[in-house]
Amino acid sequence: MHRVWVVLLKEWREALKGGKILWVGTVALPMILLGASVYMMLSIGDLSALDDEDLRLVLHTLFSVFLLYFMLFPMIIPNAISVYAIMSEKEQKSLEPLLATPLQTWELFLAKVLSAVIPAVLITWTTFGVFVILVSRMLPAGVWAMIWQDFGVAALLTLVLFAPLASVFVTMTSMAIATRTSDARSAQLLSSFVVLPLALWALASIYQNALLQPANLLGLSLLLLGLDLLLLKISVKLFRREEILTRWR
C-alpha cells in the first residue's frame, strides 16, 4: 500500500494546483448547497406554532431536499477529480514513465479511485456535520430530536452506504470515460451525464415521498454496489499496463 499512498498524495498535490474547475466542483458547490440548506431550514418561520403532524410534514419535505443535496455531493465531487486524474496524466504524457517504475497497475488504479472518493466522502460528511451542528443549535428545542428520530436512519444510510458507493460509481465511470477521451472538456461533459440517472432517481423519489425510506436507500445502495463491481471488472481491463500504453490516447 506504500505506493498507493505515494500516488494518492501526488494526486492531491496536483489537484490542489488544478485550477478553478476543481475548486468549484469540490469546495464551492458544497458550500453553496450547505448555505442554501441552512438558509431554507431557518427561513420557514415559527416551527413551534405547528402541531406535530404538520411539523413532521414540513420537516419531511425539507429534509428530503437536504438529503438530495448530500446525495449530490458524492456524485459531483469525484467527477472533476477523477477526470483530472486521468486527463492530466495523458496530457502530460506522464503515464509511461510512471508505468516504468515498479508501481503495479492495481496500485495506480486504487490510488486514482481513492484520490477522488476520499475527498468526496469526507466533504459530504463534513458538510453534513456542519449542517447538523448549525441547524440543531438554531432550531427550537425538541425539533431537532424529532428530525433525528424520523430521519436519522435515512441520513446514516445516505452517509455511510450511499455516499461511498455513489462516489466509487461516479469515479470509476468518469475514469473509464477519461481513458477513452482525448480532451479534458469532452471527458468532463460526458462523465457529467453519469450523475443524471442517479440524480433523477433521487428527485423523483422526493415527489413520491420515497427518498427517506430506509428500504429505498438500501435498495439503491445495493444497486450501486452491483454497478461498482461491474465497473471494477471493466476498470481492471482498462488499467492493464498494455491497455494504458497502447490504447489510452
Next chain:
Amino acid sequence: MATCAILAEDLSRHFDGRIAVDRLSLEVSEGEVFGFLGPNGAGKTTTVRMLAGLLAPTGGRARIAGVDVIADPQRVRSLVGVLTESPGLYEKLSVWQNLKFYADLYRLAHSTQSLQIERYLKLFELWERCEDAVSTLSKGMKQKLALARALLHDPKVLFLDEPTAGLDPEAAKTVRELVAELSQERRTIFLCTHNLYEAEQLCDRIGLIKQRLLKVGTPTELKRELYGHQIVVDLKNPLESLDSQLDLPFIRELRVDQTRLFLSVENPQEQNPLLVRRLVELGAEIQFVREADRSLEDVYLQLMTSPLQKQRPFAPTEEVR
C-alpha cells in the same frame, strides 16, 4: 569477462496481427552503450518497452541483469531506468516534488532520497531551480530532469528513447555530454535514436532495426562489413577509359569521376601497393591515396532503403577523410 546486462532471444511483439518486432535476438554487456537505430515505426520503442518490463512480448524471451522480463516484470522495472521520448513530468509540481515522487515509488530510503535528488540536480545544473514548477523550465532542462528521474534509483540498465529529440542543438549537446559522462560510470545504456551522429559518438555497438534486427556491430565494423575498405585516389590528370583498364581482381565497386577514383578493396595493406603500381603502369600521376570514411548515415541508408538504392557504390555527397 563482461556479464550480460541485456539478453533477448527471438523477442517478438504483435499488435492486432501487425508485427512490431520480429524475432529480435541480441546481447548487451554490462557497461556497454548500445545504440538502437531504425526509422519511425521500426519497433525501437516497442523493444524498449518489452525489455523494460512494460509490455509483455508475444514471443521469445528476454533477461535484464539475469531477471526474466516475462516472469518478473516488476523486478525488472526496479532494475532499469527509462527515459521516455517525452519527459512526462508533472508540470504543476516542483522539480524537487517530481523527483521525490519517483524516489518514493522506487522506495529509496529517506536518508538516501535527499542525497540522490541533490546529487543529480547538481550534476544536471538544476539545483537552483529545485523549488520551481516544472512548467517554468525550458525543454532542455525538462529533458535533463527526466534523465535525473531515470537515474535516481541507480539503475543497472538505462534505456534512453530519443533523448535529444526535439531539443535545440545546445540542449541536445548538453544531453549527449551527460550520456557520455554516464557511460564513463560503466552503466549499461540502451540508446534509441534517429540521430546517427549521436549514435556514432556515444555507442560502443549499434543495432539497426526495421521490425527485425538487420545488423549489429561497432560503427567501424558496420561500415567495413557493408563497404569494405574504400579507397580514394586523386590523379593529376584524367585518364581515358580507366575503369575498363584497371582490371585488378581484388577491386570492388570502382567508380571514376574525372581525376578521382573511388574503389573498394578487402585488404588495403596488401592491395594498395598493387593498385598504385598498376595505376602508374597505366600512366596515371597519383597525387593522393587515402581511405574514405563512410558515415554511419551511409550504412543506415544502405540497410534501410530500397534494393535499387543499395546498389549505388558511393553517394556523391560522401565525406572523404
